[in-house]
Amino acid sequence: MPSVADPAVEARAGVAADGLTREAPAVSIPAAPRERELRLDLFRGLALWLIFIDHLPQNLLTWLTIRNYGFSDATEIFIFISGYTAAFVYGRVMAQRGFVVAAARILKRAWQIYVAHIFLFTIFLAEISYVASRFENPLYTEEMGILDFLKQPDVTIVQALLLKFRPVNMDVLPLYIALMLFLPLILWLMRRKADVTLALSVALYALTWQFDLALPAYPNGVWYFNPFAWQLLFVFGAWCALGGAKRMSRIIWSPVTLWICVAYLLFAFYTTLTWHVPQLNHFMPGIVEQWMYPIDKTNLDVLRIAHFLALAALTVRFLPRDWPGLTSPWLQPMILCGQHSLEIFCIGVFLAFAGQFILAEFSGGAGIHFVISVCGILIMSAAAWIFSWYKKVAGKGGSRTRAADGDADLAGGGA
Known part of the structure; x- marks a missing residue:
């Protein structure tokens, strides 16, 4: 974590568990712990694995992802951690170096993610086009949403550069780019009036629902992840990092909160169970269905927000920062994936289509589905280990500035 004397070195150390800040005229950034917050890396890596599995056709491991047991899924985990860690890292830079320097670093990181998105877009198109032509199956182009590209490549490329055209499974990066572009303003406001900033975020969320605010997509429709709505989870993560987590500690540890969270999670579980077992739907009151759906x-x-918050509250309550399992070698692959989230996300998108192609062309049972899922996770874990090893080797003679900027990875944190 950054110190006043050397922000780059301290930013490399990690992110604090609960941003210990207080509002004076401005929110102060707490001193960093000596060790990085491995829980954030763990759940960021878990989200990457879940996203990869959910992008595959239905298989055995799909039933282990959280979307089958409640209203939220891995995306909420991803965006919340993005806001938390990005605010912590760049909030320190803004406190120590000023708004201009922090904004410059944030925009630089947004540009890096944009370049990664365009690179992934190009490779993804090449992968889908090759498979469709090699196996003479044009359904791949339609299923993955690139049919318009093949019809009008010149127009579609321009729309892709504007983040309006995105193939299937490529919606997370544009959302994160949009959120990062507004992070300098969010941090500037939050360091002065954190609670007011969160209230403004809630107001924008409410206006989005009231007036159908959205960004247009190409060739039709709107962004799959509406930034006007998803910014609430991102800003809430930033609010927690800059002192909100500490101020909420009494609420989180309250027995009333515990039982409310448990009751809501059980309700969400039963509701999702009715989607897979229609016979249970008879016990769901009609008025509740009309209100929910x-x-x-x-x-x-x-x-979805309430479901994520319930999961997060129970996680903070029962998974302490010093949990011995965080140092277990069995969890290291997941933690390493979380520490290199941008690269692993891109690899996961590529592997998801490769797995989908194998399952479509070479029919197999549950065993093949399981093998493909496990192989994809092993490849992602091996890549994360290689990236970690290379970063250690290159870091010995590398730039401190590059290391500090690397702390704001896809989900807001690097190594």
Whole structure:
């Protein structure tokens, strides 16, 4: 973590568990712990694995992902950690170096993620086009949403550069780029009036639902992840990092909160169970169904937010920062993936289509599905280990500035 004397070195150390800040005229950034917050890396890596598995056709491991047991999924985990860690890292830079320097570093990171998105877009198109032509199956182009590219490549490329055109499974990076572009303003406001900033975020979320605010997509429709709605989870993560987590500690540790979270998670579990076992739907009151459905993912339905918050509250309560399992070699692959989230996310998108192609062309049972899922996770873990090893080797003679900027990875944190 950064210190006043050398922000780059301290930013490399990690992110604090609960941003210990207080509002004076401005929010102060707490001193960093000696060790990085491995829980953030762990759940960021878990989110990457879950996203990869969810992008594959239905298989045995799919039933282990959280979307089958509640309203939220790995995306909420991803965006919350993005806001938390990005605010912590760049909030320190803003406190020590000023708004201009922090904004410059944030925009630089947004540009790096944009370049990664365009690179992934190019490789992904090449992968899909090759498979479709090699195996003479044009359904791949339609299923993965690149049919318009093949019809009008010149127009589609321009729309892709504007983040309006995105193939299937490539919606997370544009959302994160959009959120990062507004992070300098968010941090500037939050360091002065954190609670007011969060209230403004809630107001924008409410206006989004009231007036259908959205960004247009190409060739039709809107962004799959509406930034006007998803910014709430991002800003809430930043608010927690800059002192909100500490101020909420009494609420989180309250027995009333515990039982409310448990009750809501059980309700969400039963509701999702009715989607897979229609016979159970008879026990669901009609008035509750009319109130709940549809549960909108594009605009981040309130039910999804509440489900994520319940999971997060129980996690903080029962998984302490010094949990011995965080140093277990069995969890190291997941933690390493979380520490290199940008690269691993891109690899996961590429592997997800490769797995989908294998399953479509070479029919197999549950065993093949399981093998493909496990192989994908092993490849992602091996890549994360290589990236970690290379970073250690290159870091011995590398630039401190590059190391500090690397702390704001896809989900806000690097190594």
